[in-house]
Amino acid sequence: MNIIGIVCEYNPFHKGHAWQMEASRAALGTDSFVVCVMSGDYVQRGEAAVFSKFARAEAACRCGADLVFELSLPWALSSAEGFARGSVYMLAALGCTHLCFGSEHGKTDELELLARCLSEPDIIKRIKDRMRKDPRLSFASARQALLEEEIGDTAELLEKPNNILAVEYLKAIVQMKLPLLPHTVERRGSGHDQCGDGELRSASELREMLRTCGEPGAHIPEAAMEVFHREIKLGRSVLGGRESELVLLSRLRMLGESAFTCLPDGGDGAGRRLFKSVRYCGSLDEIYETAVSRRIPQARVRRMCLGAALGLDGSMAAGLPPYARLLAAGQRGRELLRDMEHVATIPVVTKPASVKHIGAEAEQVFALGASAHDMYTLLYARREDRIAGQDWRTGPKIV
DSSP states (O other): OOEEEEEEOOTTOOHHHHHHHHHHHHHHOTTOEEEEEEEOSEETTTEEOSSOHHHHHHHHHHTTOSEEEEEOHHHHTSOHHHHHHHHHHHHHHTTOSEEEEEESSOOSHHHHHHHHHHTOHHHHHHHHHHHHHOTTOOHHHHHHHHHHHHHGGGGGGGGSHHHHHHHHHHHHHHHHTOOOEEEEEEOOSSOTTOOOSSSOOOHHHHHHHHHTTOOGGGGSOHHHHHHHHHHHHTTOOOOOSHHHHHHHHHHHTTOOTHHHHTSTTOTTTHHHHHHHHHHHOSSHHHHHHHHOOSSSOHHHHHHHHHHHHHTOOTTTTTSOOSOEEEEEEOHHHHHHHHHHHHHOSSOEESSGGGGGGTOHHHHHHHHHHHHHHHHHHTTSSSGGGGOTTGGGTOOOEEO
């Protein structure tokens, strides 16, 4: 029996995500299980998810996923490399047999070539040497130039965002020697952060529809839209705006410089630069604009802002997730879970309080995510939904 592992954010879950599950099962067996590792309340692009991790996990299970686990905060807010490393490790530790992901290329061979090449210490050293010799070069541009010399036109695949993340997944498999077989499906519909005109739209386009009072239901499976409509009706959607900005700015202004310089991405002067921007800027957009540089892209700045506000430090994501916290399970997933708890090489957490018995590191990571959830719920409409400590009291949703 194949167990398909998928790394995701589902922000929000849409028909393209459902198609990926269907295509993966069609290729690997219609009776395959689907296990997802999903970012929590905050996502890798450096912002709050539009719906909570509990609602998004429930929607995924209503639309074909068997089990959804949370990717803990230090890895969810990490660089593409750290994000991939933490999530792929979790899927392997949970006993998945395959890693399935979308890519613009739609084939694994050349993506695996890139992953093997970028796993060579000499290649990374040569990329960094180029950056030292030419301060104008970012890591991405130095990497692209060197790979074009080494493997020719195949390097062009790294010009597409989903291909880049796919290579990071494959690097994680290579570097940690994980027993996962990769399988990719070609991305369909509108591209990453782009607008389209078909049934399959990008998550960023659907988020914009939600923010502007549009109705994205035609592009989201009905079972998922029922969950999201419920959350919207109860005032539990987080769509940005002034309140969200003030919550983050108020926290950032209370922090000293060390909170920024010790961040996972705070080296090479980036943390100090961000600290100065926070002190002298009056809006998040202004902070993002002034803290960026040729070598510090805005996505990194956004992650650093959230990381600082939520209490991350550089040591956390350097390791590997110490447990797997279950967010939601379908009926077949409950059957798989019984076996998984015996064969998994990482503790499976179904009751939040049990994390205290795993060890100090696990409790620290969970407490960090729980505090992040407390900040997330401050943006809910109803007072009773904003009560602190909910993460410690909420078990997985059984669909």
